[in-house]
Amino acid sequence: MTKTKLHNILTIFVLIMAIIQAPLIYYYTFGLFSFFIAMPYLVIGLGLTVWLLTVVLKNTKSEETKFQKIGVVLTILIGSLTLFFGEDLIEKLDWHLRKTSRDEIIELIKADKLRPNVSHNNIICTLDNWNIPPISNGGNEIAIHKTVENKLTVEFYINRGFLDHYSAFVYTDDEDKIKELEERMTWEKGLHVNKKLEENWYRVSF
Numbered sequence: 001m002t003k004t005k006l007h008n009i010l011t012i013f014v015l016i017m018a019i020i021q022a023p024l025i026y027y028y029t030f031g032l033f034s035f036f037i038a039m040p041y042l043v044i045g046l047g048l049t050v051w052l053l054t055v056v057l058k059n060t061k062s063e064e065t066k067f068q069k070i071g072v073v074l075t076i077l078i079g080s081l082t083l084f085f086g087e088d089l090i091e092k093l094d095w096h097l098r099k100t101s102r103d104e105i106i107e108l109i110k111a112d113k114l115r116p117n118v119s120h121n122n123i124i125c126t127l128d129n130w131n132i133p134p135i136s137n138g139g140n141e142i143a144i145h146k147t148v149e150n151k152l153t154v155e156f157y158i159n160r161g162f163l164d165h166y167s168a169f170v171y172t173d174d175e176d177k178i179k180e181l182e183e184r185m186t187w188e189k190g191l192h193v194n195k196k197l198e199e200n201w202y203r204v205s206f
Helices: 003-028 033-058 064-097 099-110 175-184
Strands: 124-126 142-148 152-159 165-174 195-198 201-205
Touching: 003 033, 003 064, 033 064, 064 099, 099 152, 099 165, 165 175, 175 201
Parallel strands: none
Antiparallel strands: 124 142, 142 152, 152 165, 165 201, 195 201
8 A cells, every 4th residue: 555545544633533522522421531532532533733834834735635635634623623613513413403302201201101111220221222323312212200299301412411510301290390490590600501492491501
């Protein structure tokens, strides 16, 4: 294999890494676990991109590096944009594009067709469907809370976080929970985002 072919293959590889970076990090990393996946991923991607950039800069006049030039520029642009804005964008798209699926899950819970099914936790339900990509990040598990009056609150995880910190899309028809969440909308806690999405639906960071 010639050096040009090798460089072209690596250029395609880092470009693909840049394209899938945001959904990979959003859907499949959380809490301390993200350090062991996201960090190596970013280090490898950055290292290969810098190395390819030096190759291109050393051979700026060569026609053989034209593909690599375009690929490296696109990788830097896409990688930078998705690193800083990708998770927010994926979150917004996921909410809007999969709202119908979440409504379907809520109706199944109300019909008692979906229940907590994890032996070590009486509120967690692991979903067999809606798992590619997961509709609730960090294991495709949702938290189901029912009151004695049969009022329902369901949490779809955005980020399972670390220890007791996490963010979630929350559905509730419980008046007390709605009051609690409405009060939470006024909090200002750094990067934590708390907002009402629509009737009975909230985006909350705990």
